[in-house]
């Protein structure tokens with residue numbers, strides 16, 4: 001699905017958090033490029049199926065970020081597979097993935113599956129705790145992970161993850177400058193359109209998650225903010 005490269009704004013919905021039909025409709029019809037279903041904990045098959053069925057009433061593309069094999073189901077447009085590059089445990093870099101491919105290898109459609117090289121920078125977030133990510137990184141460390149993702153592992157996506165807190169735009173810019181083929185995704189702590197616009201200047205794709213549940217109107221306003229920057233800068237932010 002080459003169009004993933006063109007996604008500038010994405011909402012991430014957590015199957016472990018409730019969203020009513022009216023809000024879901026407004027979110028799906030907001031002009032966002034896609035909805036990703038995913039979370040770190042409490043992700044169940046029932047929760048995923050419920051969101052999938054409700055999002056499918058709209059035409060927005062819908063992807064599953066696979067974090068628990070028990071909650072995997074067909075029916076999504078794409079599947080994103082996180083690999084936490086700065087985890088201290090091989091399990092979260094390749095171990096669980098190996099197990100999954102052992103189980104599903106014969107039926108996998110690789111054209112709809114995309115690896116995401118995660119670099120998690122907020123040590124307080126659930127994903128950092130679960131994977132025991134080494135978040136004590138300086139800018140050079142992060143840039144080196146980005147280069148590894150693009151040149152050594154040839155990953156389609158490098159995901160700068162600050163889940164829950166707003167990150168450092170200067171670092172996002174630095175990372176963008178060393179990536180040309182790998183898509184730079186930024187996610188974390190965006191609660192206002194100004195923040196979304198700031199990150200959209202550098203990241204190829206901006207993800208808004210928790211604000212959907214904590215400040216819905218602001219979250220919706222991030223769509224237009226990102227689209228405005230995308231219009232000014234073309235596909236990839238840094239000129």
Ligand SMILES: CC(C)=CCC/C(C)=C/CC/C(C)=C/CC/C(C)=C/CC/C(C)=C/CC/C(C)=C/CC/C(C)=C/COP(=O)(O)OP(=O)(O)O
Pocket residue numbers: 014038039040041065066067068069072073074075079081082083084092093096097098100101104107108109113118125126127130131161163164209210
């Ligand atoms: C049957 C069928 C449809 C087959 C299709 C084929 C297919 C897609 C097979 C899967 C193949 C595969 C390789 C699977 C990998 C399985 C797996 C479990 C990998 C590990 C993933 C991983 C590293 C998880 C760790 C946690 C993490 C990085 C989560 C990312 C999302 C994230 C950071 C969310 C933010 O946290 P959140 O929960 O939102 O926190 P708050 O609630 O505080 O906001």
Ligand SMILES: O=P(O)(O)OC[C@@H](O)CO
Pocket residue numbers: 012161162163164165186187188189190207208209210211
């Ligand atoms: O929930 P927030 O902090 O917006 O982060 C979005 C996303 O990057 C989480 O995986």
Ligand SMILES: [Mg+2]
Pocket residue numbers: 014039209210
């Ligand atoms: Mg979340």
